[in-house]
Amino acid sequence: MSALDGSYQKGEVVLAARNVAKAYGNIHALKGVNFDIHRGQVTTLFGENGAGKSTLMKILSGVVQPTSGEIVLDGEPIVFASSSQARDRGISIIHQELSLAPNMNVRDNIFMGREIMTATGVDFAEEERQTRLLMAELEENIDPLTPVEDLRLGQQQIVEIARALSVNSRILIMDEPTSALSATEVEVLFKVIRDLTGRGVSIVYISHHLEEALQITHHAVVLRDGAMTAYAERKDIDLEWIVRHMVGDNFDLGSPPTGYEKGDVALSIEGITVPDPAGAGYSVVDGLSLSVRAGEIVCIYGLMGAGRTELLEAVAGRLKASAGKVVLKGRDVTGQSIASCIRDGLVLVPEDRQRDGLVQTMTVGRNLSLASIGAFTRRLFTSTSREAGLVGEAIRKVHIKTDGGGAPIGSLSGGNQQKVVIGKMLATDPEVILLDEPSRGIDIGAKAEVFKLLAERARQGLAVVYTTSEVGECLSIAHRILVMRRGRISAEFGPDVTKEQIMAASGEAVHAH
């Protein structure tokens, strides 16, 4: 590709949006935005949930068409009728929501639609070789022939990244590529990004992990309510600048709620063991015990693959534990169905909102009320007004930015979809809530809101257990921080622990953040 031959000016604008606006019905997702992408550099787009980041990226990559305004490529106005046209011009995108075919293997996903052909058909051997190279570059130990559905979320995200890399495009858009990655994986990705920019590839990066993004970016652009509110070069700004422009005030993630008596033990897990689903013989959760009191907030930190998801799923009745007991308020609920766990007040907010959290064919309201149908059913029939009340309350309490309960779920921005999943479970009025990476894909404002909400509910006696792979989130509302490593709890800390201590206990190399 000519852009990569070295005869370019670093920093010159390769692709730009000029006065781009986009309306979905009467929702104005973008209101006349100017945005430049610089050659061989990283431009990061910051903004709250629903600010219009993904929309702008979809326009630049031909996935959706703007209502007005134009796109300029190498100084020439251009119209992309489809994403494949944009791909032909060297622009590719990693979508916020995964777009892999779960039933197909890694190799076929990476080369989907661009199969390497020989005279006799697809050259699987060559595709496999290239896949291995990509995986080696991303320092990931994934076999090209594994079906994607057998990979954990973070690995799926790696495959998604590998697919975008395999195109060899000169402009690469990454919409929250790291939301499910571990710190080490992010580190590797950044190495790859530096390598790409060194070769003249231009990168657009979107992330709600602000500090992380600051490590890599050259330019920072802040979007707010569909308009560009600030632009600066990296050398002129710091974290505080971004937060100020994104949400107005400085936000922190809160502190452990105090000033009330914690109640009795609400949830007690005794020696729970979950065998490896692939049957490899070892246990992903290995005789783990834990008890949480009413009103207490417990954070479980761990790397991807530490067994956090399996632990929570086994407790909530989703996975079968091979040994151990789950006791909810003194009552043994081991092996109970998910439905009766919810009835008894033990709920799980799953990690993967697309696969486990949302029903795409239903509206926002119906998704929100799905777990509490009983609450608005009298005798046989559901009550429309009661349901509307419940939905309205959930939308208000979790601060979901939506056109109303009747909007299709696909019309919400990623972070707001995440809030729907959390709101759905809080609407059941639980006693114990387990949240698997609740902050995945939500902005710091929303994250602070979610944590505040959880802290508030804890004050009223809710027992909260949440997992995270971001150390910063451990040091927020949690009264107790547990570090999980290879299916066991490797350390337990109070709220006054340091990031370094937590990371050391997780088996992670401490790097200079």
Added chain:
Amino acid sequence: MSVTPAIDTKAAVRGGKRKKGFVELLFEGRAFFALIAIIVVFSAMSPNYLTVSNFLIMASHVAIFGLLAIGMLLVILNGGIDLSVGSTLGLAGVVAGFLMQGVTIPQIGVILYPSVWVVVVLTCLLGAVVGAVNGVLIAYLRVPAFVATLGVLYVARGIALLMTNGLTYNNLGGRPELGNTGFDWLGFNRLAGVPIGVLVLLVFAVACHILLARTAFGRWLYSSGGNERAAELSGVPVKRVKIAVYVLSGICAAVAGLVLSSQLTSAGPTAGTTYELTAIAAVVIGGAALTGGRGTVIGTMLGAFVIGFLSDGLVIIGVSAYWQTVFTGAVIVTAVLLNSLKYGRR
């Protein structure tokens, strides 16, 4: 199912609603407008088409497919398919015919003539049992719906043939001295001029509409068809819902079998062959997605009427049976084409 963000395109289509309101309206009500178009065209071509008596006759034909289609809708909303309904219909007719002929109990040497309502209840029960077999195979033994119901299609048809030796039960009228008359009531009688079969369809349609729109079960069904994993994690008893839809589909098929055999006053073992396909067509024309989670009773009823009125209309204007088949096929493909436009899958 892939996780492709097809949502974007779909939402974009919907987003343009306010601009092209009229086109959108035409599109939303496509089955309705198709029905109107069919009525207008055939009325223009034949003076006999647009008469009350012809409408009632056509409606009683539709009743059979309509009942099957209601059951099929429930199954399709769940993301499944029920190929066994045609055979279940046939088997139900044969069993009803068998019961009407009297059941001989050799041990005590008496012949029992169950009264008509007992026959009706037993036949419905039979439909439920066939549906339950489907449901258990699919929900618990994890046989794909297509295969499980295909197997049951053959088994049910085979049993019907075995029971009758390939012959047909005639004279289902019953005899007054045996106290089992009234079977033809379903097929021939009218209430306020409307054939009973049509009223039965109406009752089933209304009940099913309420079931879907106003009960917890309806919500469970839509959610487990849309995303079974998410529904299960929200406490929806997905397995029970699955079995229930096949049971309900079996009952609908049995009722359709009763209506058909009483319309004909005979019950043959091959009745209802390929009706399952007509039922699927009605559901699809009515705008339901075969992937589950989307569809309404009203749409399905319109779909059933489109198919019924179209094929009867072609008969009335004297088009050959071969062309009828071609037309029906074209309508089905067009409907699916429009659906895929609507749901934006590429």
